[in-house]
Amino acid sequence: xxxxxxxxxxxQILLDVLRKRGYQVIGPTLGDGAIVYDGLNTTANLPIxxxxxxxxxxxxxxxxxxxxxFGYNVGPHSxxxxxxxxxxxxxxxxxxxxxxxxxxxNEATQKFAFIGVRSCxxxxxxxxxxxxxxxxxxxxxxxxxxKDTFIVAVNCGKAGGTCFCVSMNSGPRATFGFDLAxxxxxEGENHYFLIETGxxxxxxxxxxxxxxEASEKQKCxxxxxxxxxxxxxxxxxxxxxxxxxxxxxxxxxxxxxxAERCLTCANCTMVCxxxxxxxxxxxxxxxxxxxxxxxKLDSCFxxxxxxxxxxxxxxxxxxxxxxxxxxxxxxxxxxxxTSGCVGCGRCITWCPVAIDITEExxxxxxxxxxxERQTTEAVEIKGS
Amino acid sequence: MRKIRKPKLAVWKFxxxxxxxxxxxDCEDELLSVVxxxxxxxxxxxxxxxxxxxxxISLVEGSVTTQHDAExxxxxxxxxxxxxxxxxxxxxxxxxxxxxxxxxxxxxxLVYANPQYIxxxxxxxxxxxxxxxxxxxxxxxxxxxxxxxxxxAYLNERKPNTPSHSVCIECKRRGTVCVMVSQGIPCLxxxxxxxxxxxxxxxxxxxYGCYGPKETPNTSSLSEKFSNSGLNNDSIMRMFxxxxxxxxxxxxxxxxxxxxxxxxxxxxxxx
Numbered sequence: 031x032x033x034x035x036x037x038x039x040x041x042q043i044l045l046d047v048l049r050k051r052g053y054q055v056i057g058p059t060l061g062d063g064a065i066v067y068d069g070l071n072t073t074a075n076l077p078i079x080x081x082x083x084x085x086x087x088x089x090x091x092x093x094x095x096x097x098x099x100f101g102y103n104v105g106p107h108s109x110x111x112x113x114x115x116x117x118x119x120x121x122x123x124x125x126x127x128x129x130x131x132x133x134x135x136n137e138a139t140q141k142f143a144f145i146g147v148r149s150c151x152x153x154x155x156x157x158x159x160x161x162x163x164x165x166x167x168x169x170x171x172x173x174x175x176x177k178d179t180f181i182v183a184v185n186c187g188k189a190g191g192t193c194f195c196v197s198m199n200s201g202p203r204a205t206f207g208f209d210l211a212x213x214x215x216x217e218g219e220n221h222y223f224l225i226e227t228g229x230x231x232x233x234x235x236x237x238x239x240x241x242x243e244a245s246e247k248q249k250c251x252x253x254x255x256x257x258x259x260x261x262x263x264x265x266x267x268x269x270x271x272x273x274x275x276x277x278x279x280x281x282x283x284x285x286x287x288x289a290e291r292c293l294t295c296a297n298c299t300m301v302c303x304x305x306x307x308x309x310x311x312x313x314x315x316x317x318x319x320x321x322x323x324x325x326k327l328d329s330c331f332x333x334x335x336x337x338x339x340x341x342x343x344x345x346x347x348x349x350x351x352x353x354x355x356x357x358x359x360x361x362x363x364x365x366x367x368t369s370g371c372v373g374c375g376r377c378i379t380w381c382p383v384a385i386d387i388t389e390e391x392x393x394x395x396x397x398x399x400x401x402e403r404q405t406t407e408a409v410e411i412k413g414s
Numbered sequence: 415m416r417k418i419r420k421p422k423l424a425v426w427k428f429x430x431x432x433x434x435x436x437x438x439x440d441c442e443d444e445l446l447s448v449v450x451x452x453x454x455x456x457x458x459x460x461x462x463x464x465x466x467x468x469x470x471i472s473l474v475e476g477s478v479t480t481q482h483d484a485e486x487x488x489x490x491x492x493x494x495x496x497x498x499x500x501x502x503x504x505x506x507x508x509x510x511x512x513x514x515x516x517x518x519x520x521x522x523x524l525v526y527a528n529p530q531y532i533x534x535x536x537x538x539x540x541x542x543x544x545x546x547x548x549x550x551x552x553x554x555x556x557x558x559x560x561x562x563x564x565x566x567a568y569l570n571e572r573k574p575n576t577p578s579h580s581v582c583i584e585c586k587r588r589g590t591v592c593v594m595v596s597q598g599i600p601c602l603x604x605x606x607x608x609x610x611x612x613x614x615x616x617x618x619x620x621x622y623g624c625y626g627p628k629e630t631p632n633t634s635s636l637s638e639k640f641s642n643s644g645l646n647n648d649s650i651m652r653m654f655x656x657x658x659x660x661x662x663x664x665x666x667x668x669x670x671x672x673x674x675x676x677x678x679x680x681x682x683x684x685x
Contacts, residue, residue: 062591062618087639089596106591116587293632295604296579300586314570316447316562321570327587332579333629347630382582382594382604383639 033249034241036212038099038221042073043239044182044210048143051235053180056112057145058105064089065105067112070145077102084191084264084375086384097221100146100214103190104374108303109151112142113158113175116300116327120171120310123321136170141178147208148186149201150193150374154303155181156207160366161306180231183208187255191264192375194388198267200372202259210236213252224252265375267388268395269359272369275395276360280352284393289348291383296329298377298385299354304370309334330354355390421470421569424456426490428476428483429510429538433555434501435459435475440558448562451569467493471568477503477538479510484535484544491545498564499541502554502657506626509554511538511660515672538660551576552607554624554657560609578629580604581621584612593620600640602653605631605663626658633667647671 036044045055057070060077070076081102083090094101121134147155159176162169183204186193195201204211209232212223224244227233299305309328314321328335331350336343344350362370371387378386425435439460441448448454455465472494478484491497499505507514513521514537522529541547551560560576567574577583581603585592593599593615601620603612607628614621627633633654640650654668 063593063596064591066589066591087595088598089592091596106596107589111589116589291632291635293580293604293635294630295582297582297586297592297604300583311575312572313563313575314566314572316444316451316566316569318451318570327583329579329583332577332583334577334579345630347632380592380595382592382601383635 032227033244034225034236035244035248036223036225036239036241038214038223040240041099041223044235045070045073045145047235047238048180052141053143054140055143055145058100058102060091063091065091065102067105067107067109067144073099076100076146081188082190084379086192086378086386087381088384089379096216098187098214098216100184100212101187103186103188103193104148104151104376106301106376106380108301108374108376109144109147109155110158110303110306112144113155113172113179114162114306114308114327118171118325120323120325123323125319136174138171138175138178141180142175143180143182145182146184147181147204148184148374149204150195150198150372151303152181152183152204152207153198153200153372154374157304157366157368157370157372158306160368180235181208181210181228183211183228185211185213185252185256186259187214189259189262189264190375190379192378192386193263193373194265194267194375195373196260196263196266197269197388198369198371198373203256208232213255215248215251215255217251222248224248265373265378265386265388267371267373267391269369272391273360273363275391275398276356279394279398280356282394282397284390284397285348285352287393288351288385288390289346291385292347292351293383294331294347294350295382296331297380297382298387299329299331300327301376301380302358303374303376304358304372305329307335330357351385355387358387359391420451420453422453422455422465422467424467424469424472424490424494425454425459426456426472426474426476427458428474428487428504428541429479430476430501430503430508432459432475434504434553435473437500437556437558437561438473441562444562448565452565469494471496471498471565474499474504474541475501477507477510477540478544479535479538480533481535487541487544496548496568497541497545498549498551499547500551500556500561502552502624502626503538504541505550505552506658506661506664507538507540509657509659512655513538514660515655540660549574552609552625557609557611559611577608579608580628581606581608581610581612581615581625584608584610585615588612588616590616593618594639598643600643600645600649600653602636605633605636622656623654623664624657626661627663631663633663634670637667637671 048055055070058065059068059075065077076099079094079097081092081094124131162172186202208228211226307328308325311324330353333342358370502508518536522532564574594601599620602623603621606621606623607625609625637650651668651671654664658664
């Protein structure tokens with residue numbers, strides 16, 4: 031694949047070309063004390079010279095000592111803000127005497143170009159693609175939105191304090207699922223992007239922007255940056271036999287321990303780029319002539335989520351945390367063939383009480399007698 | 415299917431500031447639709463015209479603080495098919511339930527020049543401590559959108575959408591960045607009942623908890639977080655002791671920090 035150089039000053043042309051082709055350009059920008067995703071009119075809207083410092087339950091913006099455009103990691107928003115809107119009207123109904131008329135709203139009305147999608151989030155999008163576009167039940171809104179989404183990936187030039195994509199095999203280099211992928215390079219006065227094309231559409235758009243061939247030295251510089259990022263991961267997770275680890279620890283004293291800390295506030299699920307649960311609300315107006323059906327982002331941490339006749343199935347905090355993490359890291363594998371976790375670290379950063387998914391896995395793993403761990407591993411080797 | 419007779423609505427005031435019943439008048443644009451469908455039969459804040467009971471819906475604002483009110487609510491229950499309490503006073507005892515932590519006689523002698531004329535109960539109690547309540551609308555004050563939702567649900571014979579999960583879900587749905595994680599501002603959102611659409615965090619303030627405790631609130635974990643961020647016991651006690659001071663989980667949490675106060679010498683939290 032051809033790798034080319036785009037001068038940082040020419041990034042604006044990319045945005046212009048995309049807009050001219052009818053895309054609404056979305057990307058990282060400063061907002062409410064964080065780097066969030068919103069509309070980008072110009073590259074001046076990017077968080078130029080800003081970075082973030084993240085740890086369990088804390089996120090702070092900091093100034094960098096350079097003019098990097100993408101010198102930070104993922105923030106509180108994920109791309110599901112656009113692909114899986116938190117509130118979406120599915121249809122409207124109007125009463126017509128004794129009958130009624132339904133107006134459906136399944137088709138997306140706008141096409142998006144996402145700028146600065148990190149590798150972990152590309153993995154997350156591909157997981158949601160499986161959830162919504164594979165199998166018998168297709169989510170028409172998601173499908174129509176996804177069909178026209180243009181993705182410009184950014185390979186991470188640094189790792190965040192809660193990042194662990196290396197453990198989850200989901201970063202820091204974007205390897206698929208993009209139209210264009212960029213690595214930002216700042217060398218003294220030189221500020222440029224190494225661009226890799228992922229699709230024919232990406233190549234077509236690149237042809238409209240001034241660029242030149244990358245030298246071997248420039249390619250090496252990008253490789254070094256990514257190697258360095260991979261070595262900086264703030265967190266790590268041992269995923270060996272992780273499905274069985276959870277399957278044999280439905281009952282474990284750690285669940286009581288985490289229940290003492292967990293607020294069941296649902297922040298982890300709301301910021302998670304793969305969590306996809308929604309609920310349905312039917313509303314009517316006072317006249318009784320109009321009704322609407324809305325889909326809203328939901329969470330397995332609420333009581334309503336598991337409410338069936340007679341009460342909530344998971345009424346204890348313990349059972350709700352266990353359900354979430356077991357689904358994310360174990361039953362997800364049976365359900366969709368991949369882990370539900372991409373190592374973006376959002377659930378760690380945005381948990382008000384800093385509950386850390388990597389620490390919880392570690393605590394359960396380390397509590398098991400060594401003999402049990404070895405036995406399972408031996409069986410695994412024999413079986414494979 | 416269509417009702418011929420319009421349902422009769424009554425609005426009752428107990429110890430309160432009137433803010434919640436004003437939410438009904440505040441509906442403005444929707445008010446005409448409301449009166450097209452509902453006969454506002456008893457609403458002294460709006461009209462001296464009174465239609466006698468019984469009533470299909472009673473909205474009850476305020477808490478019970480006098481013997482007279484304790485008797486009055488019994489009769490209101492008897493003449494109401496559906497009794498809905500509105501606001502923190504009616505659902506939890508309100509800000510006036512701060513008296514429940516002290517001896518009310520001390521307050522009376524401080525506040526009134528002639529305390530001998532004051533007849534009051536020792537405690538301010540929610541309506542549900544006296545009679546059966548069919549539905550509660552939380553908030554100080556309630557949200558007019560939720561009030562319309564409950565009226566609309568009643569008229570259309572459906573379940574009202576008033577979820578009891580955290581305020582955090584409302585923040586996240588509207589894209590508001592967590593003020594606690596990103597700025598270190600203490601926020602009661604993770605233990606507070608949704609309904610306001612996260613108005614305070616959206617204006618960069620921590621949640622004051624005016625909708626009271628959410629379902630299964632883990633207040634002690636949140637207090638520990640506050641404490642680790644530098645809030646002292648007195649500040650934590652005061653956070654939980656406001657409009658919903660006597661809602662059980664908030665009351666217990668504030669009391670836990672009151673007892674421990676003597677041994678605490680943590681510095682006051684500042685941003």
